[in-house]
Every structure is written in C-alpha cells, then in structure tokens.
Amino acid sequence: MTAAPADPASCAEPPVVLRLAGCSKTYPGSPPVHALRSADLTVRAGDYLTVVGPSGSGKSTLLNLLGLLDRPTAGTFTLAGVDVAGLPERERTALRGRRIGFVFQEFHLLPYRTARENVALAQLYVTGRAADRDRAATDALERVGLGHRLHALPTTLSGGERQRVAIARALVNEPDLLLCDEPTGNLDSGTATTVMDLLGRLNAAGVTVVVITHDPAVAARARRRVTILDGRILVPDEHRGVRAAGPPTAGKAGAP
Amino acid sequence: MSALLPRRAGTRALTTAPTRLHARDLLAEALTGLVQRPGRSTLTMLGTVLGVWAFVAVLGLTSTATGQITKSFSLLEETTVTVTDASPGSTSATSFPADTDARLKRLNGVVSGGLWWTVPVRDRIISPRPDVTSADAEAQGSGIGVYAASPGALRAMRPTLSTGTLYGTFHQSRGERVCLLGISAARLLGISRLDGSPAVFVDGTSYSVVGIVADTERLPQTLLGVVIPTTTALRAYGAPTDAPAQALIQTRPGAAQLVARQAPLALRPDQPDLMKATPPPDPHGLRDQVNTDLSGLFLVLAVICLVVGAFGIANTTLVAVLERRAEIGLRRALGARPRHITAQFLTESTALGTLGGLIGTCLGVGTVLGTALARDWTAVLQPAAVLPAPLVGTVTGLLAGLYPALRAARTEPLTALRR
Known part of the structure; x- marks a missing residue:
C-alpha cells in the first residue's frame, strides 16, 4: 500500500470508468415522470464521488442506471469503454457481476451463511472453482479487517461488521466501480464513521467509489460531490482539499 | 497490494464473458x-x-x-411346480443337470425341489429276502413300484415318517444303496420296524431301509413303492425310460408363478427351452377381477x-x-x-x-x-x-x-x- 496512486494528476488522465452523456429516464404515464433529465457525469479510475439528494430527487433512478439494472430512455452510458445502453441483457448482467460491486443499506447478507460464504457468493456466477472462491473471499475479508471472523454467521456480527462483510463481497471480484447505496443508513454514527473510513482507505488504495446518499455528513467524506435534485445533476458544489489534484470537472449539469 | 488496484479500464476487451452457473x-x-x-x-x-x-x-x-x-384355495396345489424334460425324442438321457437340487434351492421362493422318476426295473422282483423266485414275488410284492428321488424331491413330497429317517445328501452323493418304504409297500413286505436293520431286495440287489413313510402330500404313489436315491438308481438301472424324469418343487405361498418362470433358466441357462415348467393354474385372473x-x-x-x-x-x-x-x-x-x-x-x-x-x-x-x-x-x-x-x-x-x-x-x- 506504499505505492499509493494518491495523486491522479501525476498521470495525465486516469482512464474513464463510466460516463453518462445526456442520459434521461422518463417513466411513461400521464403526465410522464421525468426521473432523470439529461444527466452528464464522468467518473475516472480512482475517483471518490458522492451523489447527494433528498428522497424523490432521482437517486434511485441514477443508481438503477449506474448499476445496469435499468436502461436510460435517452443519451449514452459507457462503462469501462463499452456503450452499455444498447447491450443485450446477458452482457449487461455479466458486466454487472464482474465490473460493479454493490453495497446496500440493508447489507443483504444471507442469514444462514458464514461471512466467507456470503463473500464467496459474489463469485458464484463468475468462477466455477470453489477453492478459488474461498481463497478470494478470505483475501477480501482480510482487506476489510475481518480476517478473524471468516466463519461467523451474520447474526453474530455487529452492524458495522456486517456492512464490512458486504463491502468485502463487493470487492471480491475486483470491480471497476464500488457502487454504494446509503451504506451507513442502518448504522449508528460511530459505526458509520468506521465504514466510511474503510471506504476512504479503499479509495486511497485505488478503488473507484461512488456513494449515493441523502446524508450530508457521509457526502462530506468524498473527494467530489454532486447534488441531484428533481432529476437534474447540479454543479459540483465543492471540491474540498483536493481541488487541484481532483479529476477533471465532470458532469456539467444541464441547468435550465 | 496489486489486488487493491482496479484493473485498468482501457485495457479491457469490449465484450465480457457471460456469467454462468456450473x-x-x-x-x-x-x-x-x-x-x-x-x-x-x-x-x-x-x-x-x-x-x-x-x-x-x-x-x-x-x-x-x-x-x-393360495390361502383361500388349495395351499398344496398352489405351491407345487413341476418341471418336465421337454427335449424332443430323447427318452434315454435326461436333460436335467446333476446339481438340480442345488440350482432349484438357490431360487427365491423355493422351499425345496429335486428330481424324481420311475425306475425301469427289469423283473420287478421285490422282496424282503434275497432268494425269491418270481412266483413267490407275485404273491408278496406285486404292484410295488420303484422310484428314484433326490433328497430335495423327497422333502418336496412333504412325507410323514412312521419310523426312521429320510435319506440325505450323503447317501445321494455316494450312491448308497438305501431306500425308503411307503407304508403300503412295507405292510406287503412285512416290514414294520427298523431295529433289525431290514433290507429290501430289488431284483436281487439289497437296499437298506432307512425309513418308512406313513403319509405324503405329493407323489402319493410312493406309498406303495420303494424310493431310492437318484444316483443309486442311475448307477444300477440307468436313465429313466418308461416315464421321463421330472423335477418336483415346493414353493412358498404365492411364489409358484415366479418360480415357474425362473426354474427353466436356472436349470438349463444354456437351453432353457429343454425344460417345461408347469405352474399351478394362475390365480391372478380371478383375484385381479376381485381386486x-x-x-x-x-x-x-x-x-x-x-x-x-x-x-x-x-x-x-x-x-x-x-x-x-x-x-x-x-x-x-x-x-x-x-x-x-x-x-x-x-x-x-x-x-x-x-x-x-x-x-x-x-x-x-x-x-x-x-x-x-x-x-x-x-x-x-x-x-x-x-x-x-x-x-x-x-x-x-x-x-x-x-x-x-x-x-x-x-x-x-x-x-x-x-x-
């Protein structure tokens, strides 16, 4: 961890992990609901971005799009250089499984399985060798500091530990993007801090992180923030201490 | 450490291998x-x-x-299977294997079974003394038959002994000259007790009487007869000529149909066609209708x-x-x-x-x-x-x-x- 790629500016342009260009999502009806309006957003390797917004602002829709769980009705969406908006479902599922790691508010650990089995589940559809899956799961759990709780059942873990297991599960396939949906929503503030510290450390070690939250305190931890309101991605409001070193400004909002 | 770094997006192939589940x-x-x-x-x-x-x-x-x-009809009839030699034209030699008893015994559902036949004795002079003429015999031993039966067939007859024992595999394997007397034959010959080790002379050859059969469920003709081991009969009188050899099988209740199907194959796996098994009349038709x-x-x-x-x-x-x-x-x-x-x-x-x-x-x-x-x-x-x-x-x-x-x-x- 010593050779940290901490300064993205040293490489001229870190590769783009994902880019939304003029993405819209409209749900049919009368009147039609414009859940997302012409959104532009670029995330580069090593980025740490939060998307903040109140409920009903379009966070879920954005998460759906970024997680390849839904398709935009207009615009393009490229992930790892692939235009995924028009890909067949089979390839979108493959991209989702291999390139994106999900972290959810509810953790979503299977209750009857140990921490390691839960983490290994993320590789079930990716690799057929059970021994490899176990080894990778052990490694991932060690990365989140749970190497000593490999065989613990979720019910015996604290909330913070459960979310760390979920993060290990998201990491185990070495995804291009760690997509976190309200990762601290079910945690008390002390535990939330440890989880956010972990995300910060992972980002410092090179993992690209996107956190979607309504909590300003969580949003403040990121290097870059965008706000989403009424389906529009607004101008990044602040760049904190890493302004100079931060990735190029992305996601110019299509302000009215 | 390298595991912490995301792989470079730019180096990826455009297509992603589909996920699969083994x-x-x-x-x-x-x-x-x-x-x-x-x-x-x-x-x-x-x-x-x-x-x-x-x-x-x-x-x-x-x-x-x-x-x-069988329970509601005749138990005896329903547990009897006979196998006859169906080889065309051969009356001199028998198609049954030497170990017929053992082969039958191995079948599921068989209680016991074995060969029997009527022995072709030349003069049929049967008497309790060696030196008798045919004229004397006319008076005393007329009508007494000589039968060969293996120990398995003996047991399948379900005999009741008034005295003595049945002969067994020992006598059979050695071709011993022993015999069983049916109760009627014994009365004709004047033999009622075995303590004097009586013998019966068939055409001048002596056979020690080991037992007297008071009654039998199958082959009742042996009650007026002398029954000797099949090996002994083969050695002394040769293969059956008058009537072909038969296998008599006692089965467990309900197993007769099955045994009848399997017996020919068990006896002559090379040529099951040579054997013809006669099961008791199939009760299934009747019972099926009821059921x-x-x-x-x-x-x-x-x-x-x-x-x-x-x-x-x-x-x-x-x-x-x-x-x-x-x-x-x-x-x-x-x-x-x-x-x-x-x-x-x-x-x-x-x-x-x-x-x-x-x-x-x-x-x-x-x-x-x-x-x-x-x-x-x-x-x-x-x-x-x-x-x-x-x-x-x-x-x-x-x-x-x-x-x-x-x-x-x-x-x-x-x-x-x-x-």
Whole structure:
C-alpha cells in the first residue's frame, strides 16, 4: 500500500470508468415522470464521488442506471469503454457481476451463511472453482479487517461488521466501480464513521467509489460531490482539499 | 497490494464473458437452501411423501394379496411346480443337470425341489429276502413300484415318517444303496420296524431301509413303492425310460408363478427351452377381477395425495420466492441471470420432490413388508412399480416448482433490494 496512486494528476488522465452523456429516464404515464433529465457525469479510475439528494430527487433512478439494472430512455452510458445502453441483457448482467460491486443499506447478507460464504457468493456466477472462491473471499475479508471472523454467521456480527462483510463481497471480484447505496443508513454514527473510513482507505488504495446518499455528513467524506435534485445533476458544489489534484470537472449539469 | 488496484479500464476487451452457473454449484446452492431450513423442507415434502407412500403401498399390497390366493384355495396345489424334460425324442438321457437340487434351492421362493422318476426295473422282483423266485414275488410284492428321488424331491413330497429317517445328501452323493418304504409297500413286505436293520431286495440287489413313510402330500404313489436315491438308481438301472424324469418343487405361498418362470433358466441357462415348467393354474385372473375395484380406488387416492403434495411444494416454493426476494435481487446484482434464478428454485423443488419420493417409497415398501410379516404372507413387490416411484416424486417437484421458479426470475433486482 506504499505505492499509493494518491495523486491522479501525476498521470495525465486516469482512464474513464463510466460516463453518462445526456442520459434521461422518463417513466411513461400521464403526465410522464421525468426521473432523470439529461444527466452528464464522468467518473475516472480512482475517483471518490458522492451523489447527494433528498428522497424523490432521482437517486434511485441514477443508481438503477449506474448499476445496469435499468436502461436510460435517452443519451449514452459507457462503462469501462463499452456503450452499455444498447447491450443485450446477458452482457449487461455479466458486466454487472464482474465490473460493479454493490453495497446496500440493508447489507443483504444471507442469514444462514458464514461471512466467507456470503463473500464467496459474489463469485458464484463468475468462477466455477470453489477453492478459488474461498481463497478470494478470505483475501477480501482480510482487506476489510475481518480476517478473524471468516466463519461467523451474520447474526453474530455487529452492524458495522456486517456492512464490512458486504463491502468485502463487493470487492471480491475486483470491480471497476464500488457502487454504494446509503451504506451507513442502518448504522449508528460511530459505526458509520468506521465504514466510511474503510471506504476512504479503499479509495486511497485505488478503488473507484461512488456513494449515493441523502446524508450530508457521509457526502462530506468524498473527494467530489454532486447534488441531484428533481432529476437534474447540479454543479459540483465543492471540491474540498483536493481541488487541484481532483479529476477533471465532470458532469456539467444541464441547468435550465 | 496489486489486488487493491482496479484493473485498468482501457485495457479491457469490449465484450465480457457471460456469467454462468456450473451444475455442481447449482446443486450445492439448492441443497444448501434446503438444508438451512430443515423444518420447512420436511413440511414441504410431506405431501409428496404421503402420495408416493400410498402409491407404493397400494401397488405392493395388491400384488402381495394377489399372491396369497393360495390361502383361500388349495395351499398344496398352489405351491407345487413341476418341471418336465421337454427335449424332443430323447427318452434315454435326461436333460436335467446333476446339481438340480442345488440350482432349484438357490431360487427365491423355493422351499425345496429335486428330481424324481420311475425306475425301469427289469423283473420287478421285490422282496424282503434275497432268494425269491418270481412266483413267490407275485404273491408278496406285486404292484410295488420303484422310484428314484433326490433328497430335495423327497422333502418336496412333504412325507410323514412312521419310523426312521429320510435319506440325505450323503447317501445321494455316494450312491448308497438305501431306500425308503411307503407304508403300503412295507405292510406287503412285512416290514414294520427298523431295529433289525431290514433290507429290501430289488431284483436281487439289497437296499437298506432307512425309513418308512406313513403319509405324503405329493407323489402319493410312493406309498406303495420303494424310493431310492437318484444316483443309486442311475448307477444300477440307468436313465429313466418308461416315464421321463421330472423335477418336483415346493414353493412358498404365492411364489409358484415366479418360480415357474425362473426354474427353466436356472436349470438349463444354456437351453432353457429343454425344460417345461408347469405352474399351478394362475390365480391372478380371478383375484385381479376381485381386486380391481378396490385397488383402483386406492390408486386414485394416491394420485390425489400426489396432486396435493405438488400443490404443497408449489405453495411453499412460491412463499419462499416472495420471502427471498432480497436474496434473488442480490443474486441478480451479483451477476445471476434470470435463468440461473429459475434453475436454482427449480432444482430446490425437484430435490425436495425426489427426497420426498425416496422417503415415500421406503415407507411404502416398509408397509408392504410389515403387513406381509404380520399376516405371514410372502411380500411381492413389482420392480416396475417400486423403482420408478421416487421418480414420481421428482416429476411432482419439477412440475410444482415451475411457476414459482419462473416468477422468481422476473423479480426486479433493485425494488427487491431497496424494499
């Protein structure tokens, strides 16, 4: 961890992990609901971005799009250089499984399985060798500091530990993007801090992180923030201490 | 450390290998799902267990009861199978193998069995003393027949001895000159006790009397006759000429039809055509007619049980699908394709059905065996009915899982994950 790629500016342009260009999502009806309006957003390797917004602002829709769980009705969406908006479902599922790691508010650990089995589940559809899956799961759990709780059942873990297991599960396939949906929503503030510290450390070690939250305190931890309101991605409001070193400004909002 | 770095996006190929689920992993996931909820799994398969149980028990009890026809008709007749030499034109040599007794004994359902024939004695001078002329014999021993019978055939005759013993494999294997006397022959010859070690002379050759038969269930003609071991008869008088050799078999109640089918093959596996087995008249026709109505009713009940079982599995699987929406959503987010989800739930329900079918089959076979033991019957189970029975459970589980599994595949991942 010593050779940290901490300064993205040293490489001229870190590769783009994902880019939304003029993405819209409209749900049919009368009147039609414009859940997302012409959104532009670029995330580069090593980025740490939060998307903040109140409920009903379009966070879920954005998460759906970024997680390849839904398709935009207009615009393009490229992930790892692939235009995924028009890909067949089979390839979108493959991209989702291999390139994106999900972290959810509810953790979503299977209750009857140990921490390691839960983490290994993320590789079930990716690799057929059970021994490899176990080894990778052990490694991932060690990365989140749970190497000593490999065989613990979720019910015996604290909330913070459960979310760390979920993060290990998201990491185990070495995804291009760690997509976190309200990762601290079910945690008390002390535990939330440890989880956010972990995300910060992972980002410092090179993992690209996107956190979607309504909590300003969580949003403040990121290097870059965008706000989403009424389906529009607004101008990044602040760049904190890493302004100079931060990735190029992305996601110019299509302000009215 | 390098593991911490994301792989460079720019170096990726444009296409991503599709996610897949290996059969072994699929099975492991499905079985894990079942084992983790043992109580629910047990209740779910109860319907299938009952259905298959009823199915096997009804079929087994019907065939067992059909075999018991002997109880209400003639037990003796129904347990007798005779095998005759069907080789064309050969009266001099017998087609039966030397170890006929042992071959018959190995068949399931045979109590005992063996060869017998009428011995072609030349002059038929049978007397208790060596030096008799044919004229004397006319008066004393006329009408006495000489029969050859192996120890197996002797036992199959079910003789009752007034004194002495039967001859056994020892005498048979050594060709000893021993004989059994029928009670009528013994009276004619003036022999009633064995303490003087009496002998009977057949054409001047002596045979020691080892026992006197007071009564016999089969081959009653031997009561007026001298019975000697087949080996002895072969050595002294050669193969049967007057009447061909026959095998007499006593079977367990209900096994006669089966034994009659198997005996020719057991005796002459090379040429089973040479043997002709005569079973007692087949009682199945009569009994089947009696049973058709009742067993048909039971079979309908078994099918109803199976249908109820199928709905039980379908219902529980559907509830499980609704209950495990979050898990399904998670698996979809982790790269599972809809077909993987379908396959997993279908495998779970099929495994449940198969397990239920196996348990039901065991219970059904147990019921049939228990009933047969309690009633002193011979349990008869048709392989054609018992072996496919677990498959009935499999098919039930497969059909029952179809709708819930397809429905599980349609679960929207994100709505499932966000509640």
